[in-house]
């Protein structure tokens with residue numbers, strides 16, 4: 001499709017103005033469910049555009065920081081109201097741009113509203129402690145100050161919630177922000193920033209730079225005017241960002257992949273375990289860092305679990321997420337589809353048994369989209385690639401286990417450690433799991449995905465930079481502590 005024919009033109013947002021990229025280059029955002037549907041045109045920015053955004057954010061820093069937390073929170077509250085008013089439009093755009101179903105997109109947008117309201121309240125909460133000094137005539141306390149300019153680099157899988165759960169705490173604690181969203185969801189990101197604009201944030205406090213990750217990303221990460229980088233995305237890019245930020249002494253926070261296990265013990269409610277495995281593994285077409293990917297099932301209930309899983313997965317409808325009754329949409333992009341299809345092919349090559357799905361619809365209305373059927377592999381061995389590498393697609397690997405210790409050993413045999421779930425009624429098994437599983441998000445009789453905005457979120461091992469996002473934990477990244485000693 002020609003760029004000119006591709007509808008509304010979106011721009012960067014720098015210093016309170018919507019401006020094109022200096023190069024004038026544009027790209028078209030295309031619907032992964034129907035490639036003849038163009039969502040809009042977006043700019044391909046370069047390092048010069050990034051520099052202008054960082055300069056604007058740096059110039060706005062002092063005045064923004066000097067506002068009260070209550071005043072900053074009030075801006076976030078207005079952004080929440082604006083997003084709530086535009087919820088339907090934002091959610092429909094998200095579905096058209098990255099494929100998740102409309103109910104999921106509406107849920108995510110509502111979560112964005114709730115995140116903004118939560119962090120609006122943070123502006124009124126305490127930022128330090130009084131600590132007894134050894135000098136009885138002195139006052140000693142801690143307070144917190146913002147980092148300065150924060151670069152926010154976000155993925156396409158939660159194009160509303162993730163930018164908001166990073167930007168809202170950054171802003172309420174007094175930082176200014178330059179957002180670089182995933183290219184695949186540039187238009188959705190622009191709508192989110194329009195909501196911030198409607199809320200009346202001062203010019204320069206929020207800036208948006210749209211473009212290619214390998215051009216805009218390094219320019220932002222390496223910019224000396226950026227004091228902190230918060231990133232969610234792949235491990236490869238995350239590690240590179242961490243090294244670049246470390247090299248120049250900038251603070252960084254990385255939220256990356258998962259290879260999230262579910263353990264099903266013989267006393268589990270199998271219906272619940274199956275429902276949670278399907279929801280955790282296949283919703284959003286498996287494109288969540290918290291998605292269920294490895295399913296360790298005790299041999300005593302393996303056959304029964306597998307049959308029920310097959311029966312329930314066969315009921316799922318694949319299609320355009322805008323249509324009523326569709327349960328699973330396409331992969332978000334051609335690149336993502338290729339990744340999923342090649343992981344499935346590798347699973348077959350390595351000897352796992354593909355017992356359901358995994359094919360691309362060859363004809364009919366779905367042939368034009370990036371669709372793949374949900375795939376279930378049986379007889380998976382822990383050393384197979386499908387049991388080791390993140391796929392980020394609707395693929396479940398079933399692995400038999402002898403007991404809880406066997407399952408825990410296999411579940412922990414991973415470089416990643418984001419989320420894990422167990423299904424059991426036995427309190428002893430629950431406690432062993434809580435104690436021994438090496439992940440940041442531990443779920444008992446609940447699916448691996450689905451984080452709550454008021455609780456800390458992050459992984460162990462290579463899933464994150466060992467920091468936590470969301471809830472009260474966000475203050476740790478977005479501020480620095482000052483310890484103050486006062487003597488009259």
Ligand SMILES: NC(=O)C1=CN([C@@H]2O[C@H](COP(=O)(O)OP(=O)(O)OC[C@H]3O[C@@H](n4cnc5c(N)ncnc54)[C@H](OP(=O)(O)O)[C@@H]3O)[C@@H](O)[C@H]2O)C=CC1
Pocket residue numbers: 153154155156157180181182183184211212213214216217218221232233234235237238240241255256257258288289336339390391392
């Ligand atoms: N943990 C999670 O939630 C996510 C994990 N992933 C994993 O990553 C895989 C690949 O997905 P992909 O979208 O390519 O993920 P990336 O890690 O490439 O993208 C995440 C963000 O980083 C940006 N980026 C890309 N290259 C650089 C760079 N060199 N420096 C700075 N920023 C950069 C991207 O921009 P742009 O989009 O413009 O390239 C995007 O905004 C998935 O299959 C999945 O396994 C993906 C998304 C989310």
Ligand SMILES: O=C(O)CCC(=O)C(=O)O
Pocket residue numbers: 157158232287288289290448449450451
């Ligand atoms: O499971 C969730 O709700 C959040 C998942 C997530 O943060 C991600 O996929 O990046």
